Amino acid sequence: MxxxxxxxxxxxxxIALGEADAQLNKLIHVIGELELTxxxxxxxxxxxxxIGQQLSAKAASTIRKRVSLLCPEFSPEHVLQIPVEQLREAxxxxxxxxxxxxxxxxxxxxxxDFGGIHQLNNEQVIQMLTAVKGIGTWTAEMFLIFSLGRTxxxxxxxxxxxxxxxWLYDTPDALAQHGPRWNPYASVASLYLWESIDRGLVDSGxxxxxxxxxxxx
Numbered sequence: 001m002x003x004x005x006x007x008x009x010x011x012x013x014x015i016a017l018g019e020a021d022a023q024l025n026k027l028i029h030v031i032g033e034l035e036l037t038x039x040x041x042x043x044x045x046x047x048x049x050x051i052g053q054q055l056s057a058k059a060a061s062t063i064r065k066r067v068s069l070l071c072p073e074f075s076p077e078h079v080l081q082i083p084v085e086q087l088r089e090a091x092x093x094x095x096x097x098x099x100x101x102x103x104x105x106x107x108x109x110x111x112x113d114f115g116g117i118h119q120l121n122n123e124q125v126i127q128m129l130t131a132v133k134g135i136g137t138w139t140a141e142m143f144l145i146f147s148l149g150r151t152x153x154x155x156x157x158x159x160x161x162x163x164x165x166x167w168l169y170d171t172p173d174a175l176a177q178h179g180p181r182w183n184p185y186a187s188v189a190s191l192y193l194w195e196s197i198d199r200g201l202v203d204s205g206x207x208x209x210x211x212x213x214x215x216x217x
Contacts, residue, residue, distance in 0.1 A: 001040065004038075021178065021182065024192065034188075051096060059076070059091075066089065078106045099135070118148065146186045153190070154179045163197065
């Protein structure tokens with residue numbers, strides 16, 4: 001069963017971020033409440049992350065839906081039973097199919113065991129996951145946030161976060177410069193930055209100060 005995490009102005013993490021970073025506090029004020037669904041089917045999360053690599057959000061969503069229809073009971077055993085050509089017709093590339101099959105095999109052989117994963121720190125989880133073909137640091141970081149619910153993850157290589165941070169702070173290397181002050185709630189800050197893109201704020205032509213003043217009226 002998935003877990004829904006809600007972040008409001010009264011949440012400890014949101015209060016701490018607002019106190020630590022004035023610009024981020026303005027963005028929090030403009031966006032308001034956010035929710036994060038933590039998906040506890042770890043295999044599903046990783047496989048879908050692999051499918052979405054290097055694709056637009058829209059294309060990734062379409063292909064994930066097709067694959068989910070092919071395999072309603074999403075487990076390594078059932079995924080391996082899907083003919084390769086059906087996965088190809090759903091839009092999954094041959095290299096990604098090979099990566100997912102490698103993931104299935106490692107889970108079945110217990111080489112990759114999620115049993116004690118919650119006892120591992122972030123670096124240990126990243127090291128464990130990146131041993132799997134097709135899973136890099138970024139995918140492992142997304143797994144930490146969206147499958148383990150870790151609130152202290154900052155993906156410095158995430159292009160969306162980099163773009164949103166440049167807009168928010170109006171400086172070139174804003175993510176690396178300002179990110180450290182968000183600990184131990186960097187994941188929550190990241191959610192707000194991603195949301196600023198999803199809501200069109202970053203591409204609106206308005207600065208955060210202009211949006212904040214408008215929202216405060």
